[in-house]
Amino acid sequence: MNVRKIINSKGKEKLSMITVYSYFQAKMAEEAGIDLLLVGDSYGNVMLGYENTLPVSMEHLLPVVEAVKRGARNSFIIADMPFMSYQPSESEAIKNACLFMKAGANAVKIEGGVEVASLIKKLTDYGIPVMGHVGLTPQHLNKIGGYFVQGRSEKSIKNLVENVNALEDAGAFAIVLELIVEEVARTLTEELKIPTIGIGSGKYCDGQVLVWHDLLGINTEFKPTFVKRYANLRETIVNALKRYDEEVKSVKFPSDEHSFREVKG
Ligand code: KIV
Ligand code: NA
Numbered sequence: 359m360n361v362r363k364i365i366n367s368k369g370k371e372k373l374s375m376i377t378v379y380s381y382f383q384a385k386m387a388e389e390a391g392i393d394l395l396l397v398g399d400s401y402g403n404v405m406l407g408y409e410n411t412l413p414v415s416m417e418h419l420l421p422v423v424e425a426v427k428r429g430a431r432n433s434f435i436i437a438d439m440p441f442m443s444y445q446p447s448e449s450e451a452i453k454n455a456c457l458f459m460k461a462g463a464n465a466v467k468i469e470g471g472v473e474v475a476s477l478i479k480k481l482t483d484y485g486i487p488v489m490g491h492v493g494l495t496p497q498h499l500n501k502i503g504g505y506f507v508q509g510r511s512e513k514s515i516k517n518l519v520e521n522v523n524a525l526e527d528a529g530a531f532a533i534v535l536e537l538i539v540e541e542v543a544r545t546l547t548e549e550l551k552i553p554t555i556g557i558g559s560g561k562y563c564d565g566q567v568l569v570w571h572d573l574l575g576i577n578t579e580f581k582p583t584f585v586k587r588y589a590n591l592r593e594t595i596v597n598a599l600k601r602y603d604e605e606v607k608s609v610k611f612p613s614d615e616h617s618f619r620e621v622k623g
Contacts, residue, residue, distance in 0.1 A: 359393055359434035361465070361487045361531045368553045373532075373565025375436075375555050376573065379405050379422050383570060384429030394555075395430055396467065396567060397423050399438040399497070404571040411496045414440040416454055420461050427462025436489055437463035441497045444468060444477060451477055455486050467534065469495040471521025475528040482529035490525035492518060493559065494537035505582075507558075509542035522546050522554075534567060535559040537584070558584030 367373055375394035378384045379401050387395050401422060402414035423437050437458035444451035455466045465487035468474050478488045493508040509515050518538065525533055532553045535543045540560025547554045547562050556563030568585065571577035575590040605611035 375567035381425045381429040384426040388430035388433045399440045423461040436465045472524045475524040478528040490530040490533035509539040
């Protein structure tokens, strides 16, 4: 997978994307044939237990990108630019994006629209492919005021159209559409020459992305309606841990087969 193939897939084949935060997750996603792996700043929520993505830093995500690269050498890896990694200055943003590329990323993702367009142009000029992200952008949570569906008013729709056009013109190779009314996401997808990757934005997007812990039923504390659970891993894991606990206490584990019983020398 590469940027050219991603752009050429539009209108032909849908793209699958999933978040990964570790070596084995990356390995499994690659084995399953998922098209795009995202080291999302949702790391803050699902791996660190923060309430939002604002506390996530480069220091958190750099070793994760390295681990994901080791697990999925042949996959296309996108690193999420965390809060404060690109806002302070263009040079800091470029430096941080370069650090992700050195760590093994193939591209970075940046939240925002018109206000990040000139940065995206710079990065792509330097050979760093950028994925955009509009709609509900979690790093803007304090401004938005909650996890509200976007594209419900004329003003909001006009904003979205302006933003995605600015991102495409700046050179973004794809755009995540998060929590946008289906018909609006459809219009945006038809408007653009680059693919859209939807999350909670309906079936007309050119691809879909879900968070690992949501898709696999590990995060069962809260289920947004747009999440589909393809497994109930939390239940599976807790049941296995309970059996282990019981077997340790009843001395069923370790049994002879798990022990070294021959004395040698
Ligand atoms: O951080 C993340 O998981 C994301 C996806 C939901 C698009 O940005
Ligand atoms: Na993110």
